[in-house]
Amino acid sequence: MKMNIAILPGDGIGPEIVSQALQVTEAVCKKFGHDLTYKHALVGACAIEQTGNPYPDETHELCMQSDAVLFGAIGDPKYDNNPSAKVRPEQGLLGMRKKLGLYANIRPVTTFETLIHKSPLRTDIVTGTDLMCIRELTGGIYFGRPQGRSEDNNVAFDSCVYSREEIKRIVELAYKYARQRKKKVTIVDKANVLCTSRLWREVAQEIEKQNPDITTEYMFVDNAAMQLIQWPNRFDVIVTENMFGDILTDEASVITGSLGMLPSASIGLHTSVFEPIHGSYPQAAGKDIANPIATILSAALMFEYAFGLMDEGRVIRTAVDESIKAGVVTEDIASGDKSYKTSEVGKWIKEYILNK
Ligand code: IPM
Ligand code: MN
Secondary structure (H helix, E strand, C coil), X not given: CEEEEEEEEECCCHHHHHHXXXXXXXXXXXXXXXXXXXXXXXXXXXXXXXXXXXCCHHHHHHHHHCCEEEEEEXXXXXXXXXXXXXXXXXXXXXHHHHHCCCCEEEEEEECCHHHHHHCCCCHHHHCCCEXXXXXXXXCHHHCCCCCEECCCCCCEECCCCCCHHXXXXXXXXXXXXXXXXXXXXXXXXXXXXXXXXXXXXXHHXXXXXXXXXXXXXXXXHXXXXXXXXXXXHHXXXXXXXXXXXXXXXXXXXXXXXXXXXXXXXXXCCCCEEEEECCCCCHHHCCCCCCCCHHHHHHHXXXXXXXXXXXXXXXXXXXXHHHHHHCCCCCCCCCCCXXXXXXXXXXXXXXXXXXXX
């Protein structure tokens, strides 16, 4: 198959982890005989520094022409500590999501048996967790207008906005995936307080009626945050709005032992983007210590979701499992003193794929 992808490493550890995922992608293409072409482009703080724009037009053009985008991370403490900065790296990510129409962010959460002891939760709670969080990505409070300050600068406001259409397409997607999984959908909202959440529930109830083979439950987000760590394996597909999904998936990621393990797929109207759910981890940038697994598993999702190549995805996942079993892991998930560098983990996984 011809595969044309855009590589957007971004900031911090982004370049290091993306280059590992790219090598793994190349290895898989070589093994299965796919014709891979790719180009790099700027996004985030590095794009601001070089062009003044966190998501330059050139980068957008490249993404639009690509079958898929492999993305690292964006963000720089320089901007975090300066709330009055007019241009911010995060605007690059949000602009990209909006312009590419990436309305669904899929974040699968599964445990690795060999890492269960790393979880802050008890083994009996965590064992068997296999859930998928579907986060709405182009609406809600992240994008709602009006947003800003009062004239006297003493009041700030954001708006949470959702249309029926935006809710419908994402809730329908949740049912589609639940049907291929354990046939349960949990709709997370705050319908006891928020008007947008009441619209979510109204629309979801209509879709629920059309899907009688799927079990539906409605849960307030505060309760969901609690149940997620008390009883994570009660969930199958969770679907929720943008900000609730942002928060719940960071929480869900620690269930598995490390934030460095969780991949994501953002799908939508024009192309799809694959990225780890963790951030740019600036303290580790350039040190070759960051965990590349979330990005490598994002490449696995790319084969599956963007190209429908299920065996290729499976091969990557198996190689990652084997690297963990062999103890070839970065310091965040290592047991004992021995840990490996980012590049050593990537190389091990790549070679496992090529030699198997
Ligand atoms: C994520 C990140 C982003 C978000 C930030 C960097 C804007 O936390 O992808 O989860 O909030 O969506
Ligand atoms: Mn987040």
